[in-house]
Amino acid sequence: xxxxxxxxxxxxxxxxxxxxxxxxxxxxxxxxxxxxxxxxxxxxxxxxxxxxxxxxxxxxxxxxxxxxxxxxxxxxxxxxxxxxxxxxxxxxxxxxxxxxxxxxxxxxxxxxxxxxxxxxxxxxxxxxxxxxxxxxxxxxxxxxxxxxxxxxxxxxxxxxxxxxxxxxxxxxxxxxxxxxxxxxxxxxxxxxxxxxxxxxxxxxxxxxxxxxxx
Amino acid sequence: xxxxxxxxxxxxxxxxxxxxxxxxxxxxxxxxxxxxxxxxxxxxxxxxxxxxxxxxxxxxxxxxxxxxxxxxxxxxxxxxxxxxxxxxxxxxxxxxxxxxxxxxxxxxxxxxxxxxxxxxxxxxxxxxxxxxxxxxxxxxxxxxxxxxxxxxxxxxxxxxxxxxxxxxxxxxxxxxxxxxxxxxxxxxxxxxxxxxxxxxxxxxxxxxxxxxxx
Numbered sequence: 001x002x003x004x005x006x007x008x009x010x011x012x013x014x015x016x017x018x019x020x021x022x023x024x025x026x027x028x029x030x031x032x033x034x035x036x037x038x039x040x041x042x043x044x045x046x047x048x049x050x051x052x053x054x055x056x057x058x059x060x061x062x063x064x065x066x067x068x069x070x071x072x073x074x075x076x077x078x079x080x081x082x083x084x085x086x087x088x089x090x091x092x093x094x095x096x097x098x099x100x101x102x103x104x105x106x107x108x109x110x111x112x113x114x115x116x117x118x119x120x121x122x123x124x125x126x127x128x129x130x131x132x133x134x135x136x137x138x139x140x141x142x143x144x145x146x147x148x149x150x151x152x153x154x155x156x157x158x159x160x161x162x163x164x165x166x167x168x169x170x171x172x173x174x175x176x177x178x179x180x181x182x183x184x185x186x187x188x189x190x191x192x193x194x195x196x197x198x199x200x201x202x203x204x205x206x207x208x209x210x211x212x213x214x
Numbered sequence: 215x216x217x218x219x220x221x222x223x224x225x226x227x228x229x230x231x232x233x234x235x236x237x238x239x240x241x242x243x244x245x246x247x248x249x250x251x252x253x254x255x256x257x258x259x260x261x262x263x264x265x266x267x268x269x270x271x272x273x274x275x276x277x278x279x280x281x282x283x284x285x286x287x288x289x290x291x292x293x294x295x296x297x298x299x300x301x302x303x304x305x306x307x308x309x310x311x312x313x314x315x316x317x318x319x320x321x322x323x324x325x326x327x328x329x330x331x332x333x334x335x336x337x338x339x340x341x342x343x344x345x346x347x348x349x350x351x352x353x354x355x356x357x358x359x360x361x362x363x364x365x366x367x368x369x370x371x372x373x374x375x376x377x378x379x380x381x382x383x384x385x386x387x388x389x390x391x392x393x394x395x396x397x398x399x400x401x402x403x404x405x406x407x408x409x410x411x412x413x414x415x416x417x418x419x420x421x422x423x424x425x426x427x428x
Contacts, residue, residue: 049313049355061302068308075301087289088275094282099263106320119343120334129333141263
């Protein structure tokens with residue numbers, strides 16, 4: 001299998017965590033978002049939507065959308081399971097997944113921030129206020145959903161943790177005060193990061209990572 | 215069961231379609247978005263995130279996030295199934311679901327449009343250009359994924375159709391030229407709307423619908 005992604009892509013980061021948790025070997029192919037490679041013909045043949053990540057299966061077929069990819073991985077490689085067996089519990093986990101995937105990430109990714117700047121003339125302060133608004137709304141919702149420890153739903157890692165961590169990583173990168181505002185979210189983030197699977201998936205540990213001085 | 219929603223909410227519309235397809239009786243409770251009822255204490259007790267829809271189960275527990283609700287309905291009321299059995303096919307359907315739920319809807323809902331106007335001073339033309347940009351990106355991606363007829367994945371309705379229809383309805387409401395730009399999406403929209411389940415779920419057929427003159 002090949003994962004088309006980028007070290008700093010939050011959606012690719014989710015898939016990397018899932019692959020690591022499952023112990024699946026997967027070649028990483030860099031699609032450099034800063035160079036616009038996601039819109040180049042070579043990548044559009046992989047994913048016509050021009051979005052990363054995409055997964056190339058061993059039989060040459062492709063899958064797109066990180067959430068669909070992770071659910072596919074979970075059904076094809078069921079150990080360890082990323083969702084609970086009970087239907088209600090599963091829906092609770094997925095509700096957290098969609099809080100990140102539908103309420104925060106779509107609004108705060110690089111494509112949208114570029115649009116705000118170029119088309120609506122948003123300055124730095126306005127862009128930061130925009131990001132903060134959706135971080136606050138989404139993380140507050142997650143905070144209200146977390147009733148267990150060390151992970152979102154107790155002592156087993158679920159898809160909720162896989163989605164929380166990359167979003168928290170992004171928020172911290174933009175100096176969002178996650179620890180004060182949403183202490184349970186921060187505690188889950190820290191607990192996950194003690195696990196090798198989450199450490200190996202971190203952006204700065206990817207082969208295409210660029211040092212901070214860049 | 216009770217569905218907390220609003221006639222014009224695209225996310226509630228999805229759940230209504232799923233309920234109708236499954237033949238499930240469900241009481242509808244209106245949360246009037248124009249009056250800000252989603253932020254009132256009464257509703258925050260149902261869903262602390264202040265977002266609709268939410269589903270109240272017969273045992274008094276609540277579920278939020280339309281995608282999680284529909285997946286729960288599909289596991290508790292498996293007939294007719296909303297996802298294919300084959301893992302790859304299922305991932306393809308979910309990829310379309312997430313294209314709507316993560317690439318279009320989060321950007322073009324009323325809360326975001328209000329923010330653009332009040333915080334970034336976007337005028338009508340800029341707001342329309344914003345909506346058009348994400349309609350175009352998302353529907354183009356769906357168009358590339360549809361290879362069958364009459365529905366997205368052939369002769370069985372799937373979750374992809376349940377998500378496509380409310381988004382297409384919204385786009386048409388804003389005079390987006392769906393038929394010319396994405397003819398396959400438009401054909402699926404029209405085919406779905408010949409089915410009673412989709413007709414019954416349409417915004418204008420809800421008890422809380424307000425006539426166009428409003």
